[in-house]
Amino acid sequence: MSQRKMLQLSAGVLLFLLPWFGGLVSGELSYNFSQCLDFFYKETPPKGFHAAGYQSICQRYKNQYRFASLYHRQHRAPLYSAYRLSPTDGKRPRTSWMYEPQLVFSHASPEMEPFHIPVDQNVIDSQAVLLDYKNSNYTKGHLNPSMHQGTEEDREATFTLTNIIPQRAGSNSGPWNRLENEVLRKFKAFCNGSMYVITGAMPYTSGARWINNRVSVPEYIWSAYCCPSYSTSLPKSVKSFFPSYAAVGRNDRDSGEEIVPVNVRMKASMRGYDVRRMSVETLEGILKQRLAVTISLFQGECQ
Template sequence: MSGCCSPALFLLLLFSGGLFLCAADVGDFAPCLQFFYKSWPPKGLTGTPICQRYVNQYRFSTLYSRQRRSPWFSGYVYGAPAGKRPTAAWKFEPQLAYPGADGNMIPFPPGPLDQNVLESQAVELDYINSTYSRGHLNPSLHHQSREDRYATFTLTNVTPQKAGSNDGPWESLEQTVNKTLAAYCLGEAYIVTGIIPYQSGEPWLRNRVAVPEYMWSAYCCPKYNVSLPERLKHTFPTYAAVGRNDRNSTEEIVPVDQTAKKQFRGYDVRQMSLQTLETYLKDRFSAVISVFYEQCSGSD
């Protein structure tokens, strides 16, 4: 057991049913490049790559910020959902706490957590009785199998999101993307969803988890039905959106719809081209951010 993890975590893995493989899935996207168009992860952001593994299969990919204890983005392949949203146990990544630990995400155990887990990532107590919901970057709605949907319930795929966004305009965006891709995308659709931090004065949840000012998402569907309705012709092969996570933010990126329902006003989502999104990302991150290989226009 030397070099893998502590005896306490070993017992935790056995208790939870995790396989003790001593194989980390952190620090390299190489095992899970299939979740990105042309096996090409977004460029321009730095963080800790995670190949998200559940029940011994890779499900999606995440670029994680250890300092923020939240993801920069998650990348996945869209699947038409089957059934209602599942109720799943929230999970964590043992390999973030111990590099030699099993790469399978596992449910949080009852009782106190190992200190290494607390320091390496967000935990359930960070969100309980807070003013923020657990906002999926990779939503269960965009997957078909039960295991793929369960896998989205890991806190490394979650950012602090206001309920007015999570239950309002952002949820509507996820539903719109779901219906559009299910109806018109003829091949695989690749989605990357991420966050935009505040320029300054960033709030923190429990002084542990950084809260984003905006969320963004973009899809790439290189093979699609060319007989699109006029209203959707500008949404293929790529489309993108930015959503407000702070109703008091300026309207520079996303204007506020004054006719929106009161409980959702200020949490608006602005849909836009991929190029426009990348311009906003460049301005906020002071770096050139490329979401898809050749902006999803590369030859097959």
Template sequence: MSRLCSRIVLAFTAGYCCCCCLCSADVVDFSVCLQFFYNAWPPKGLTGTPICQRFYNQHRFATLYSRQRRSPWFSAYVYTVPLGKRPRATWKFEPQLAYPGAGGNMIPFPPGPLDQNVVESQAVDQDYINSTYSRGHLNPSLHHRSHKARASTFTLTNVVPQKPGSNDGPWELLEQTVNKTIAAYCLGEAYIVTGIIPYRSSEPWLKNHRVAVPEYMWSAYCCPNYNHSLPEELREVFPTYAAIGRNDPNSTEEIVPISKSTKKQFRGYDVRRMSLETLEMYLKDRFNTVIKVFYEQCNTLDG
């Protein structure tokens, strides 16, 4: 048994899980975490490795991961009104990407040299250190209530290389706006899917072609049960709404225009809000396949 697997066994015995080889698989399909998708229906059209993200023996959210890109295509979760401060960023990895027989709980990166199977199977801290990119959450800590749920978002299988001008600017504002809107007007569960749009060609990568950098990020929510006494300016944003954000200030403007009034440090990282149908149109164009984010466009199940 490798040193990493030995560490995994010890860590899980101490409270994460009972044994490295006895935990049920979480990196196979979404069948054990369908609760994070509206009507138990994961987005259609994208292919990758499904991860039911587990932390302290509880599934927290779902991610479709690209092993080749060493980053996610999307993460899906159920919104809950946040409480408390942002947890300390203790970054974690997915052991089952490195060892299929490993336990299903994400675990913190150990001190010292990393097991080579981990390095080859997914992004690691060293990929982001001294780069010009931040660790951009797809599933943000801000959209969760409990401390453990918030802490679970700090796994590198949930982040992509994101420019600070986006992560600390317009994209952060979008996350805050969605948080306030759903908290105020959504009466039932709100399902959110956040993903990326790759470059058409000449894609930038982090450190020796290890982690692919997306050109855009996108997000969409589905709240089928909401307060119908909405202010006029919010009537178009329920039951579903979407957005695309720039991750490259030099990208062309046909998807997201650049606002000349944006503060200089955030210019070129604009976010364009749009209908779900418009988002799916842009996804189809870039991925060259039909992509459906929510079951029946987030229509209510009872018609």
């Protein structure tokens, strides 16, 4: 039996144990991303502790799957988004923000849709809406950034609130933005095939923080990539970045420095939003410590 079929037939080992996650819904929202496994290295989602409470969304736009997100309705935010990086051929799109109909009704269309005005109360009850971010002092932080997507439609698809976390502006337009550009440059210069990226949110251990008493705010943002086929003549300065690498970024300038140290020489508006580069193994160790589960982000450690 193929690996794809085994994943489709099994509820599987779900990814991370977050005790504040609630129940699953039916429809195309599933346990195992069975409709969009292509966005994961070797068609295998990250492995961790089996637990109910995750809603796996195959993010579909204009009749095509664009990426995958693990979402929680009660906290109205994704745990992570997974995608294949493509070199962009255009600018940030001017597009409407969208929502996920299946989070409203389990048998609704699997296509993301633009918000309607006024917003239906069932949509408000099921997921984040634009009003949640108004006057919140947080930006809408993409886990799958539009600049990591090649076509205009793929970039437009990233503008769904099921791909968004509350992110401080100093992080979003500062160190985290520089990391996203750095990953894109490495892909273009050295990656010969697909680059699989997983970017996620790390909750506070001292209890959830909220905007508008509705949307969970992460303390850190993390990202990891796997590029299994890369240049055989890597410069010495980048050899440690292949085939995989990872990073953790601060989303709270008042957090401790045990995970990500603070560079006091950084520009004041960005100070405290530092990003620490690290191996995927180190990131998995941090996630294990924070979430109390064993994590494997890429099948076979991307070897």
